[in-house]
Amino acid sequence: MADHRRSIPRTDALLADPRLTEARRLLGHARVKAAIVAAQRRAREGDLPPEEVLTAALAALPASASGLRPVINATGVLLHTNLGRAPLSAAARQAVVLAAGVTDVELDLATGGRGRRGRTALAALAAAVPAAEAVHVVNNNAAALALTATALAAGGEILISRGELIEIGDGFRLPDLLVSTGARLREVGMTNRTTIADYAGAIGPTTGMVLKVHPSNYRIEGFTADVPMARLSALCREHDIPLVGDVGSGLLTPEPLLPQEPDVTSWLTAGADLVTSSGDKLLGGPQCGLLFGRAGLVDRLRRHPLARALRVDKITLAALEATVAGPPTPTWESLHADQVTLRSRAESLVARLRDRGIDAEAVDSRSVVGGGGAPGVSLPSAAVALDRRAAAALREVEPPVLARVDNGRCLLDLRAVPADQDDTLLAGVLTALAGE
Numbered sequence: 562m563a564d565h566r567r568s569i570p571r572t573d574a575l576l577a578d579p580r581l582t583e584a585r586r587l588l589g590h591a592r593v594k595a596a597i598v599a600a601q602r603r604a605r606e607g608d609l610p611p612e613e614v615l616t617a618a619l620a621a622l623p624a625s626a627s628g629l630r631p632v633i634n635a636t637g638v639l640l641h642t643n644l645g646r647a648p649l650s651a652a653a654r655q656a657v658v659l660a661a662g663v664t665d666v667e668l669d670l671a672t673g674g675r676g677r678r679g680r681t682a683l684a685a686l687a688a689a690v691p692a693a694e695a696v697h698v699v700n701n702n703a704a705a706l707a708l709t710a711t712a713l714a715a716g717g718e719i720l721i722s723r724g725e726l727i728e729i730g731d732g733f734r735l736p737d738l739l740v741s742t743g744a745r746l747r748e749v750g751m752t753n754r755t756t757i758a759d760y761a762g763a764i765g766p767t768t769g770m771v772l773k774v775h776p777s778n779y780r781i782e783g784f785t786a787d788v789p790m791a792r793l794s795a796l797c798r799e800h801d802i803p804l805v806g807d808v809g810s811g812l813l814t815p816e817p818l819l820p821q822e823p824d825v826t827s828w829l830t831a832g833a834d835l836v837t838s839s840g841d842k843l844l845g846g847p848q849c850g851l852l853f854g855r856a857g858l859v860d861r862l863r864r865h866p867l868a869r870a871l872r873v874d875k876i877t878l879a880a881l882e883a884t885v886a887g888p889p890t891p892t893w894e895s896l897h898a899d900q901v902t903l904r905s906r907a908e909s910l911v912a913r914l915r916d917r918g919i920d921a922e923a924v925d926s927r928s929v930v931g932g933g934g935a936p937g938v939s940l941p942s943a944a945v946a947l948d949r950r951a952a953a954a955l956r957e958v959e960p961p962v963l964a965r966v967d968n969g970r971c972l973l974d975l976r977a978v979p980a981d982q983d984d985t986l987l988a989g990v991l992t993a994l995a996g997e
């Protein structure tokens with residue numbers, strides 16, 4: 562014991578070691594020192610040879626100062642809420658890194674005066690949706706709806722169909738949000754059927770807006786009726802009431818693979834005055850809320866005092882612009898991946914696993930869009946099937962792999978896994994199942 566203690570390197574000597582320079586730069590002095598002190602304690606207790614104190618301290622340090630860990634999404638759910646919904650494209654990631662420094666987000670470099678905040682991101686959105694006279698960006702779609710309801714209907718009524726009073730997830734209920742702005746909800750129609758007469762009968766002197774919400778996570782089938790946007794628009798025009806649509810997903814234009822999913826352009830063209838959506842669902846961008854519509858209305862929202870509390874950060878603006886104006890997003894790639902290619906990736910992974918003595922099988926699978934929309938739609942996919950016990954071990958490798966347990970098997974669905982992550986996925990499986 563005494564010998565150990567004598568030979569344990571001193572803290573300041575260890576802290577000065579160049580092998581710790583990078584860790585100190587990324588994690589800070591205090592964190593690195595704490596790791597050293599912990600390793601020294603282990604050495605004093607005889608748990609660690611004194612010459613390994615530095616290596617042990619390094620090994621105990623995380624790769625990043627943030628606790629968020631990158632994971633591989635092999636669940637087959639394209640937009641997984643618990644995994645942060647849409648992953649950003651390489652273009653958006655690069656834009657984020659650049660925007661993280663000092664930028665001209667609100668400065669006009671030509672004049673040296675103040676510029677419109679995020680003007681290039683707004684211009685990209687406007688170019689992507691020519692049907693919108695104006696656009697605005699807030700923190701998420703919930704914020705877009707809160708701002709809209711506050712500015713247009715606080716103290717008055719919002720007309721909404723009973724079939725559209727939805728809970729998004731984790732107990733978030735849209736009606737609660739709308740009511741929290743000081744507006745009252747006037748529910749119209751029935752859960753399964755709402756007609757134009759229901760809306761017409763409910764319009765009154767205190768109606769602030771009519772809201773049409775896309776039920777993005779469930780479907781009503783059977784004896785149903787719903788009023789198309791164009792019909793509702795004619796009614797709202799007649800009464801000079803703003804018609805607001807919440808498309809949810811963030812599709813800017815129709816997506817042929819998801820014919821039931823509404824999009825911003827179609828709803829504006831059909832006569833909605835304002836359309837809101839999320840940025841991190843099918844649009845494939847950062848978390849934000851998008852507002853498209855008539856210039857007068859968008860301006861009212863933009864100038865409302867609440868707008869300042871909901872305004873987005875420069876990093877979001879940068880990622881959003883790169884998402885809208887840049888190359889296809891990982892979400893788009895996942896949605897459009899063809900099953901033959903997915904299947905051959907699965908077969909190649911399986912062959913490589915079997916070479917290492919691991920029992921695996923390539924199987925057909927079904928993926929879903931998930932938290933972002935397209936309820937009831939599933940996409941043909943392919944997966945690597947492993948023993949069900951693999952799922953827990955896979956969450957412990959680096960990076961953790963999130964699988965889906967289905968019919969007693971652990972499935973690694975490849976639709977939401979970018980092809981360039983196959984080697985990392987393979988390494989993860991090999992680590993997780995080593996020693997089986």
Ligand SMILES: *Cc1c(COP(=O)(O)O)cnc(C)c1O
Nearest residue numbers: 701702703775777807808809839
């Ligand atoms: C997801 C969703 C919301 C909430 O959007 P956030 O960006 O998560 O705030 C609201 N309405 C609909 C229809 C949705 O699908």
